[in-house]
Amino acid sequence: MLTVPSLTPDDLAPLRAFVRDTVLPAAAEADDGGPFPFHVYRRLHELGWLQGFVSADVGGAGLSTLDMAQVARCLGYGSGGVLTSALINVLALTPILLRGSLALRQKTAGAYVDDFSLWGFAMTEPDTGFDVVHSRTTARRVDGGYRLSGAKCFITNGTVGDHFTVYAVLDGVSDGRRAGVLFYVPGDSAGLSRGAPLRKLGQHASDTSELFFDDVFVPAEHRIGEEGEGLPLALHCVQRSKTIISAGAVGVADRIADLVVDHLAQRRRRQGPLLALPTLQSTLAKWHTRREAAWLLAEKAARAWDAGDATLEASMAKMFASDVTVNFANDAMEMFGGYGYASEYEISRIYRDAKLLEIYEGTTSIQRALVARSLFGARLRAAKAGQAAAK
Numbered sequence: 001m002l003t004v005p006s007l008t009p010d011d012l013a014p015l016r017a018f019v020r021d022t023v024l025p026a027a028a029e030a031d032d033g034g035p036f037p038f039h040v041y042r043r044l045h046e047l048g049w050l051q052g053f054v055s056a057d058v059g060g061a062g063l064s065t066l067d068m069a070q071v072a073r074c075l076g077y078g079s080g081g082v083l084t085s086a087l088i089n090v091l092a093l094t095p096i097l098l099r100g101s102l103a104l105r106q107k108t109a110g111a112y113v114d115d116f117s118l119w120g121f122a123m124t125e126p127d128t129g130f131d132v133v134h135s136r137t138t139a140r141r142v143d144g145g146y147r148l149s150g151a152k153c154f155i156t157n158g159t160v161g162d163h164f165t166v167y168a169v170l171d172g173v174s175d176g177r178r179a180g181v182l183f184y185v186p187g188d189s190a191g192l193s194r195g196a197p198l199r200k201l202g203q204h205a206s207d208t209s210e211l212f213f214d215d216v217f218v219p220a221e222h223r224i225g226e227e228g229e230g231l232p233l234a235l236h237c238v239q240r241s242k243t244i245i246s247a248g249a250v251g252v253a254d255r256i257a258d259l260v261v262d263h264l265a266q267r268r269r270r271q272g273p274l275l276a277l278p279t280l281q282s283t284l285a286k287w288h289t290r291r292e293a294a295w296l297l298a299e300k301a302a303r304a305w306d307a308g309d310a311t312l313e314a315s316m317a318k319m320f321a322s323d324v325t326v327n328f329a330n331d332a333m334e335m336f337g338g339y340g341y342a343s344e345y346e347i348s349r350i351y352r353d354a355k356l357l358e359i360y361e362g363t364t365s366i367q368r369a370l371v372a373r374s375l376f377g378a379r380l381r382a383a384k385a386g387q388a389a390a391k
Contacts, residue, residue, distance in 0.1 A: 072248035076250065084206040088241075095182050098233065117162040120161035153210045161187050164211070168230075169230075201355065243313070245318055245357065250324075256350060260336075
């Protein structure tokens with residue numbers, strides 16, 4: 001059965017209004033050196049959008065990935081940074097909702113429904129990046145639980161997060177694919193420290209930092225799933241995150257298109273507004289078509305994840321949507337001319353914010369490799385097996 005969104009345009013209208021009235025000015029303030037916009041995230045929580053994905057068994061609304069894609073598109077329209085910091089909560093809590101014990105789900109996701117907090121997902125490391133098979137953050141078994149040691153980098157909500165989902169490998173297990181474990185770690189755990197907020201090119205409405213684990217004790221009941229289950233579980237949840245990000249990228253593209261159309265309608269030549277020029281109309285028509293295609297890929301990936309797996313679909317959606325949006329931003333800078341290069345114009349912020357869409361949750365080149373592996377991996381393995389048998 002085809003999954004359909006439960007959220008209607010009327011349901012999303014308050015969120016769109018909040019994005020225009022609150023998120024857009026907050027993103028501009030943060031980009032100009034203002035503080036982290038806690039008030040935006042608190043209000044998103046009060047309105048129910050920050051925790052809408054939490055399952056009904058622990059008191060949440062149980063919004064589907066397809067629904068969350070619509071939410072992400074609205075947030076992306078206002079700010080790529082707000083999109084990032086808001087939706088990392090989905091990634092961090094999804095493993096707990098899928099494989100955490102009932103007690104852990106109630107303690108974390110259940111509490112999150114009513115009480116505002118920010119979460120982080122600690123997977124990327126300084127030396128290995130997203131190559132989690134070679135993760136150096138270790139979990140050593142001790143009485144009653146584990147001791148975590150290591151470092152994580154590029155962690156969204158790193159300095160402001162109240163809770164973290166952390167990926168580590170079991171100490172003494174040589175096979176990284178079988179050694180992975182996910183843990184819930186409260187932000188006030190003894191031995192957990194945080195680096196300074198990273199100075200970034202863009203997405204200043206989102207917080208990013210390093211995390212350091214110095215023999216941090218994690219009780220056994222905070223383990224998410226079984227030992228050795230961490231890698232496939234984490235990657236499955238990242239599929240969902242990539243899907244939602246691709247939808248958010250379409251929202252960023254929506255904002256770019258609106259800004260460009262308004263700008264071209266106001267800028268005039270002797271013949272009339274620049275918007276009347278056939279060459280620019282042709283470009284905008286191409287934009288609209290590519291934006292719609294990106295949204296359809298995001299919808300397809302959301303339906304696939306809700307149905308069980310989106311390995312191929314999520315990578316295609318993120319690869320295409322991030323490419324579309326970054327190209328939009330680049331073209332828009334040219335259309336704005338010198339105004340676009342001036343930092344007080346919103347398109348300058350969006351141009352810098354958009355680039356991260358091609359980087360986090362696996363770069364565009366990684367997404368291409370994942371798509372190729374999904375398409376040709378089985379065929380290549382069969383070919384190699386045939387060659388080996390022939391010898």
